[in-house]
Amino acid sequence: MTTSSSELKYYNAFNLFPEIGAVRFKKLLAYFDSLENAWQASESDFRNAGLDEKIAQKICAERKNIDPGKEFEKLEKEKIALITAEDETYPKLLKEIYDPPAVLYIKGTFKPPDDFSLAVIGTRKPTPYGTQAASNLTRDLSSTGLTIVSGLALGIDTLAHKACLEARGRTIAVIGSGLDRNSIYPSSNRRLFDMIAENGAVISEYPIGTAAMPYHFPARNRIISGLSLGVLVIEATEKSGTSLTANHALSQNRQVFAIPGPIYSPSSVGPNNLIKIGAKLVCNIQDVLEELNLVSLTEQIEAKEIIPDTEEEALILKLLSHEPLHIDKIVIETKLDTATVSSTLTLMEMKGKAKNLGGMQYVIVR
Known part of the structure; x- marks a missing residue:
């Protein structure tokens, strides 16, 4: 199962309330079927779902200042992913413990x-x-x-x-x-x-x-x-x-x-x-x-070696590591022209072999 992007917005929104832990997430989902439905609930509905009166009051009072869509955009801007305990990508070992987090930011x-x-x-x-x-x-x-x-x-x-x-x-x-x-x-x-x-x-x-x-x-x-x-x-x-x-x-x-x-x-x-x-x-x-x-x-678990597809890739792979390397340095060390290095790096990014960290700084991807 994969949690929908629309539902993830409300996972994040409810997680802004420290009082809403894994147990209360389960109560909300059991009662409202979705967190999107729960976000619109009244104070009495929250109490019926099993939340304490003070927590229900706090959510109703403070959610008017929270825009779930905009809050989720902040995550996207920071390139932070969000997964829930219901997702297939949630770590299997972590799911085994008695109190796994309802959400994980990654x-x-x-x-x-x-x-x-x-x-x-x-x-x-x-x-x-x-x-x-x-x-x-x-x-x-x-x-x-x-x-x-x-x-x-x-x-x-x-x-x-x-x-x-x-x-x-x-x-x-x-x-x-x-x-x-x-x-x-x-x-x-x-x-x-x-x-x-x-x-x-x-x-x-x-x-x-x-x-x-x-x-x-x-x-x-x-x-x-x-x-x-x-x-x-x-x-x-x-x-x-x-x-x-x-x-x-x-x-x-x-x-x-x-x-x-x-x-x-x-x-x-x-x-x-x-x-x-x-x-x-x-x-x-x-x-x-x-x-x-x-x-x-x-x-x-075999550590897969990155295999170059071209002579140009082979030259660049010899230089790349997990430490950022500027494209100008790559041009100097490989003695390739700038256009060739740039196009080769672009292809390597598409293949998942290299990554541009910004500012034309590159690292190897493994």
């Missing part, structure tokens, strides 16, 4: 290989040991074909995303704010946000314009673990958000993995405690793949 795309995902999480202030473990293990796990899920936070999250991108693998970032440029948190990771959107997906259950709030992150953490077959913890203090994500994973029947650390390091207390209560101790990627029964993952 920059980028979900792909079939994302069914094989592993969350990598940890402290915002890693030690040199944690930095090395996060970078090396994530890179190697990504190279097997696993999609790496994390939270775009500073520290281990950032290291995991970057290592995955360097391995030319897929990665998904789940954030606790809106996906519009001004809401991205932390703002220092905006460039990383863009790179992830180009090579995987950045997702949120929050509408655009929503600032990151402390209480958003526990909810975000359930999505990180819910998207994944398992969660790998690399450094965390005893009472950290990372430990909470591990608890979500356990409640969702996900496998928890942990990197052991020095007993005198505060950053190792979290993973060491998890190992004591049954988390899988990880020293190398085989420990993860064997536990998830994914030893043959590289055979299940």
Whole structure:
């Protein structure tokens, strides 16, 4: 099933009310058949549908200031897609948890290989040991074909995303704010946000314009673990958000993995405690793949090499990466004339091999 574009407008409109979570979305759909019908409802109708009186009053009072069509146009302007739990493209693993988000906002795309995902999480202030473990293990796990899920936070999250991108693998970032440029948190990771959107997906259950709030992150953490077959913890203090994500994973029947650390390091207390209560101790990627029964993952998910169709494409593909490259640089390096490079890049865009980021800056698409 695919939710119609007209219905998506009303999913987004109702999602502007923080009180309307997955349970109340279901109540509205059960009573009104569609959210478009629900948008026109009276206060008494909302109460009959099972909404609390205060919520019903709030919707009726504030919806006059909301134009569902214009609000949806804001998403389109930001190139943000919206999917619902009813859509075929909604992640299968996430749909299994007891409280999946009713809607997901996406920059980028979900792909079939994302069914094989592993969350990598940890402290915002890693030690040199944690930095090395996060970078090396994530890179190697990504190279097997696993999609790496994390939270775009500073520290281990950032290291995991970057290592995955360097391995030319897929990665998904789940954030606790809106996906519009001004809401991205932390703002220092905006460039990383863009790179992830180009090579995987950045997702949120929050509408655009929503600032990151402390209480958003526990909810975000359930999505990180819910998207994944398992969660790998690399450094965390005893009472950290990372430990909470591990608890979500356990409640969702996900496998928890942990990197052991020095007993005198505060950053190792979290993973060491998890190992004591049954988390899988990880020293190398085989420990993860064997536990998830994914030893043959590289055979299940083949990283497809981009094959050039012409000599000109071959020359350009040698230069393109996930880092933007200006067309003038391509002309200089390939020694092709500008017209040939321009027309070849246009054809490569049509074939899904390259992408123009604007300003004649190009990246490879994989």
